[in-house]
Amino acid sequence: MSAFGKYVAAVLVVALVTHFALLQLAPGLIMDRVMGAIEQRVMSPGAANESIGHESPALQYVTDPRQQNINARAGWNVALPSGRPDHTSRGIVRPSPDLLYTVCLFDVSRGPVILTAPVQDSYVSLSGFAANTDNFFAINDSQVAPDAEGRKRFNVVLLGSVKGSASIPDDATVVAAPTDRGIVLFRSLVRDDAQLDELYRMQARQLCTPL
Amino acid sequence: MFPASCADPASMTKYPRLEGRSVRTLLKYLSILVLGVALGAGSLWATIRFMSDSQFVMNGPWRTSLATGSAEAGPYLRLVIAVAGLLALNREEAIYFMAATDSSGEPLSGACTYRVSGIQPPARWWSITAYGDDFYLIPNDQGVYSASPANLVTEDDRFVLDVGPRPSGENWIPTGSARHFDLTLRLYNAGPEVAADPTGIELPAIEKVGC
Numbered sequence: 001m002s003a004f005g006k007y008v009a010a011v012l013v014v015a016l017v018t019h020f021a022l023l024q025l026a027p028g029l030i031m032d033r034v035m036g037a038i039e040q041r042v043m044s045p046g047a048a049n050e051s052i053g054h055e056s057p058a059l060q061y062v063t064d065p066r067q068q069n070i071n072a073r074a075g076w077n078v079a080l081p082s083g084r085p086d087h088t089s090r091g092i093v094r095p096s097p098d099l100l101y102t103v104c105l106f107d108v109s110r111g112p113v114i115l116t117a118p119v120q121d122s123y124v125s126l127s128g129f130a131a132n133t134d135n136f137f138a139i140n141d142s143q144v145a146p147d148a149e150g151r152k153r154f155n156v157v158l159l160g161s162v163k164g165s166a167s168i169p170d171d172a173t174v175v176a177a178p179t180d181r182g183i184v185l186f187r188s189l190v191r192d193d194a195q196l197d198e199l200y201r202m203q204a205r206q207l208c209t210p211l
Numbered sequence: 212m213f214p215a216s217c218a219d220p221a222s223m224t225k226y227p228r229l230e231g232r233s234v235r236t237l238l239k240y241l242s243i244l245v246l247g248v249a250l251g252a253g254s255l256w257a258t259i260r261f262m263s264d265s266q267f268v269m270n271g272p273w274r275t276s277l278a279t280g281s282a283e284a285g286p287y288l289r290l291v292i293a294v295a296g297l298l299a300l301n302r303e304e305a306i307y308f309m310a311a312t313d314s315s316g317e318p319l320s321g322a323c324t325y326r327v328s329g330i331q332p333p334a335r336w337w338s339i340t341a342y343g344d345d346f347y348l349i350p351n352d353q354g355v356y357s358a359s360p361a362n363l364v365t366e367d368d369r370f371v372l373d374v375g376p377r378p379s380g381e382n383w384i385p386t387g388s389a390r391h392f393d394l395t396l397r398l399y400n401a402g403p404e405v406a407a408d409p410t411g412i413e414l415p416a417i418e419k420v421g422c
Contacts, residue, residue: 014246015250018255031297034298093346098338098340098357138301142400
């Protein structure tokens with residue numbers, strides 16, 4: 001092979017390695033950036049519009065001690081409700097203005113995380129996204145059976161590589177997380193502006209906590 | 212006092228030639244690296260752009276991919292989604308159609324008003340939302356970003372919706388002073404016929420009304 005041929009071959013090898021390395025790594029890097037922005041937002045309430053959206057009026061209805069003082073906690077395994085998206089909302093691309101989003105960064109590397117929420121009388125879903133962006137589970141209100149009192153609620157345990165000593169509630173749906181870290185999203189449909197206050201109260205009870 | 216090699220006149224004369232050669236070698240490797248990385252990254256970017264045609268299916272001006280969000284999405288589609296639609300749901304939960312052109316194939320312009328008309332698509336809930344070229348909601352004085360069964364005036368399941376800077380009918384998504392925009396049609400819990408035949412179902416037509 002001529003010196004020039006070797007040179008071209010070397011360039012092509014570097015190009016191939018770069019192409020496929022970027023292809024594999026880029027979704028994870030993009031996801032990392034978004035998770036970083038959400039983490040910042042959880043810990044600094046003032047930065048609302050730069051990361052994932054408005055601070056939700058739901059925050060005033062938060063009564064669960066596991067959910068209170070979310071700003072004083074680490075950014076992981078805590079649900080963060082956002083207000084209704086508008087043109088100032090950033091971070092999550094193509095937000096739907098008809099949904100209230102509650103986001104949670106999960107980390108199941110030290111044990112399972114439990115996701116619970118009351119289910120409203122219109123579309124609401126709970127979904128999980130792995131570190132490579134795959135949507136590894138999604139359930140919605142129509143797939144949840146009502147309890148003895150006729151009430152519906154989400155009750156999902158996310159299980160990672162470490163089960164720890166946690167005992168998983170019998171009535172919970174167990175979902176295996178393909179990666180130890182990722183994002184959980186609650187989407188609650190706003191059918192009517194008059195519903196908003198009630199939806200914010202429900203949003204305040206969408207929980208994401210270590211089991 | 213001096214290293215032996217420096218004190219040796221023979222090596223003193225040889226030294227600059229050696230240095231010249233090593234600089235050339237270094238430059239050669241550096242150019243391989245720079246060219247290779249540029250070619251690798253550039254080809255990935257081009258593939259992603261070009262791929263839009265092969266990974267998606269079209270229904271009139273609307274394009275979709277049923278693999279969105281699922282683990283069966285190949286690495287290229289996964290990257291496309293990570294860039295333009297992170298945290299999208301899989302097809303059981305939601306099917307997303309996007310239109311960047313009108314029904315005649317011309318790119319949507321913020322200077323023009325379009326008439327989007329058709330029958331309500333088969334889904335538990337659906338909406339049409341306009342996004343700017345930054346993938347976020349478009350600022351407008353009316354604070355209206357989407358159309359859905361919640362705010363649309365329909366007649367016998369049919370609707371006529373104006374999208375653009377100026378209204379002409381009773382249903383309107385204002386696009387403010389955006390220069391370009393695109394539309395996302397979301398079908399939550401879509402009817403089984405959508406996943407079975409995404410190109411065959413009847414979706415709204417997009418016609419230019421005026422500029």
